[in-house]
Amino acid sequence: xxxxxxxxxxxxxxxxxxxxxxxxxPKPVCLVGTRGTDDRANLxxxxxxxxxxxxxxLIGMVTRxxxxxxxxxxxxxxxxxxxxxxxxxxxxxxxxxxxxRYPNDTSEFATTGLTEHTLxxxxxxxxxxxxxxxxxxxxxxxxxxxxxxxxxxxxxTLIDIPDDSLAEDGSINLAENHSVASTALDTYFSITQIAxxxxxxx
Amino acid sequence: xxxxxxxxxxxxxxxxxxxxxxxxxPKPVCLVGTRGTDDRANLxxxxxxxxxxxxxxLIGMVTRxxxxxxxxxxxxxxxxxxxxxxxxxxxxxxxxxxxxRYPNDTSEFATTGLTEHTLxxxxxxxxxxxxxxxxxxxxxxxxxxxxxxxxxxxxxTLIDIPDDSLAEDGSINLAENHSVASTALDTYFSITQIAxxxxxxx
Numbered sequence: 314x315x316x317x318x319x320x321x322x323x324x325x326x327x328x329x330x331x332x333x334x335x336x337x338x339p340k341p342v343c344l345v346g347t348r349g350t351d352d353r354a355n356l357x358x359x360x361x362x363x364x365x366x367x368x369x370x371l372i373g374m375v376t377r378x379x380x381x382x383x384x385x386x387x388x389x390x391x392x393x394x395x396x397x398x399x400x401x402x403x404x405x406x407x408x409x410x411x412x413x414r415y416p417n418d419t420s421e422f423a424t425t426g427l428t429e430h431t432l433x434x435x436x437x438x439x440x441x442x443x444x445x446x447x448x449x450x451x452x453x454x455x456x457x458x459x460x461x462x463x464x465x466x467x468x469x470t471l472i473d474i475p476d477d478s479l480a481e482d483g484s485i486n487l488a489e490n491h492s493v494a495s496t497a498l499d500t501y502f503s504i505t506q507i508a509x510x511x512x513x514x515x
Numbered sequence: 516x517x518x519x520x521x522x523x524x525x526x527x528x529x530x531x532x533x534x535x536x537x538x539x540x541p542k543p544v545c546l547v548g549t550r551g552t553d554d555r556a557n558l559x560x561x562x563x564x565x566x567x568x569x570x571x572x573l574i575g576m577v578t579r580x581x582x583x584x585x586x587x588x589x590x591x592x593x594x595x596x597x598x599x600x601x602x603x604x605x606x607x608x609x610x611x612x613x614x615x616r617y618p619n620d621t622s623e624f625a626t627t628g629l630t631e632h633t634l635x636x637x638x639x640x641x642x643x644x645x646x647x648x649x650x651x652x653x654x655x656x657x658x659x660x661x662x663x664x665x666x667x668x669x670x671x672t673l674i675d676i677p678d679d680s681l682a683e684d685g686s687i688n689l690a691e692n693h694s695v696a697s698t699a700l701d702t703y704f705s706i707t708q709i710a711x712x713x714x715x716x717x
Contacts, residue, residue, distance in 0.1 A: 314681065315634075316674040321572060328685030333569035335687045336649060336671065338601045339696040339706050340565070341540035361565040363542070363577060366662040367535035370523060373577070373659070375565060399540045405710065413715040432517075447538055452661050457575070459654050459668055460568040466661055469538065472518040479516065483530030485537045487698055494541035494696045494706055496689055499714070502706035504541050507695070508607065509702045513615040 334497040342495035346396040346438045347388035354438045356411045356421035357385045370469040378461040393451040394436035398443035401491040447472040536699040544697035548598040548640045549590035558613045558623035559587045572671040580663040595653040596638035600645035603693040649674040
């Protein structure tokens with residue numbers, strides 16, 4: 314079936330958001346940890362995390378103009394520091410709940426029962442229950458003028474993963490670490506590795 | 516285990532890329548279809564597709580500064596038109612092969628056996644074998660100065676999905692449509708839906 318722009322515009326608002334956020338396909342879901350200048354910790358789920366480059370190691374994520382990530386963006390601008398924590402089969406319900414509009418004086422760690430994990434030299438908090446996590450420093454904040462969103466560009470400064478989980482070739486088995494995928498801000502998937510293919514040649 | 520910036524920099528180049536591209540978690544994998552001003556069709560896999568907004572419906576994707584997506588970027592700049600086709604359990608081997616550095620006069624459709632599907636009014640080709648696909652028009656091309664990549668911002672102009680696959684609430688079941696996730700440019704996952712959660716409230 315064909316859905317034209319006018320068909321799309323005629324949908325109810327929530328249905329438009331549901332359909333639009335399904336189009337990319339299965340996406341990452343990560344908890345972004347920040348700590349404000351008042352030392353309060355904050356957690357927010359992001360599904361727009363993407364690799365921008367390996368040398369230097371740059372990761373991008375998109376902030377929506379409003380709602381859940383306001384505190385996150387403010388803390389990143391104020392402190393230049395954040396963590397990204399891959400959400401797993403045992404943490405996705407708590408990660409989902411972190412999207413609720415808690416006031417700024419409420420820590421999502423306290424309300425969801427996730428545990429703060431701190432490392433020397435890193436201002437932002439990690440999530441203890443998430444096995445694959447890393448810290449970033451703000452490299453750039455790029456406006457997307459069409460709709461007022463921003464691309465937050467971070468340089469990875471430290472990676473913390475389970476012992477023995479890094480293979481010699483640099484790979485980490487995401488399925489064995491129970492990382493989940495998501496779509497449409499409300500749907501979660503477990504993943505099963507079906508192939509690892511050699512570099513594509515002519 | 517902790518991997519510092521200097522640990523990361525000491526890895527072999529391929530291991531650095533492998534590790535860096537694993538950090539976001541399970542990602543989408545989509546085939547981007549374009550058609551040059553010479554009418555030649557082109558297909559390239561992208562794993563950086565992300566939702567930027569629902570009103571208007573905007574989708575972004577990141578081009579690497581070199582390699583596979585050079586033809587894609589040139590065609591998008593020349594024609595303003597492209598399609599995004601979600602890769603499935605039956606098409607990921609061909610999608611992976613589209614990353615090979617074919618010369619510009621070679622169509623990845625011809626070399627991989629995927630089938631061009633055209634729709635009136637859409638310049639770029641769709642992939643017949645991919646059930647969830649949509650067409651975009653170039654809205655903006657945003658430089659990421661830190662490493663020379665670009666964020667391509669597209670406005671969705673048409674969505675083509677299987678009949679009866681759109682639920683009243685705007686959702687499409689990605690698992691039933693056999694969409695796959697990927698990581699590190701070489702690893703593919705099937706997905707199994709484990710939950711769809713209600714909107715998070717206080």
